[in-house]
Amino acid sequence: MEPNLVILAGGVSSRMKRSAPVDVRIDPALRREAKEKAKAMIGVGAGQRPFLDYLLHNIRAAGYRDVVLVVGEGDDSIRRYYSGEQGASAARGLDISYAVQRIPSGRSKPLGTADALLEGLRSATRWRGQRFTVCNSDNLYSRRALMMMLECTDPGGMIDYDRAAFTFEQERVAQFAVTQKGADGYLVNIIEKPSADVIERVADAAGRVGVSMNIWRLNYDTVLPYLETVPLDPVRQEKELPTAIMMMLAAMPKSIRALPLAEDVPDLTNQTDISRVREYLQREFSEFS
Secondary structure, three states: OOOEEEEEEOOOOHHHHOOOOOOOOOOHHHHHHHHHOOHHHOOOOHHHOOHHHHHHHHHHHHOOOEEEEEEEOOOOHHHHHHOOHHHHHHOOOOEEEEEEEOOOOOOOOOOOHHHHHHHHHHOOHHHOOOEEEEEEOOEOOOHHHHHHHHOOOOOOEEEEEEHHHOOOOHHHHOOOOEEEEOOOOEEEEEEOOOOHHHHHHHOOOOOOOEEEEEEEEEEHHHHHHHHHHOOOOOOOOOOOHHHHHHHHHHHOOOOOEEEEEOOOOOEOOOHHHHHHHHHHHHHHOOOOO
């Protein structure tokens, strides 16, 4: 197994920086952090541990060792924290390196997740000929999910989450990208912001609907050309990783195995997520202080 992993942490966190409604109770210090820090560095854990500590905890427990953190231009908070005593303790056992996702001239934010992964791979040429896992920094993927990616024997894989297992508000779940698979379990399509008709069409015989939460197992050499050539999304004006993967699938069908998993994924996208994530961490990581 190749214990390589990329964490995408270079976004500008625009949704997190928007104020939560006044009737949503959030610790004032955390509300300030939400406006000033990268999402992954908000101190939602015990003793103000950042969210990213918990993701790294699961990554290490799943068996990964070589980790590339893609960080934003001008934001050295992640690098600075993990060079300190508390951060170094949280990252013990992991070989962490950094790649910087820059903001092109004339833009106010980076070029998206495909561009972020491209920068990560350009900094990790040692992985040529190997596979790696890539995931977001604002989702707390479980040890089980991360192990499933590491142990995937297919050329590539993804976690195909059961939509019914999420505890998010239904309005939010309705916006998640759904997956279309063949009868053999290989990914065929990813559909963003699906309509009710699409959701009904992609459900399997038991009514299960699969959802992508942007955790993938990919081959360095196979995916690299598509990251380099993926176009800007016409609406979002970003280069998106799912688009690059769909380009790859068009050329190489059956190269991504959809691995089913039914569990929740704590998510730190908006300020309204902060209290729920804190409660989850207090309940599930009581031994991690």
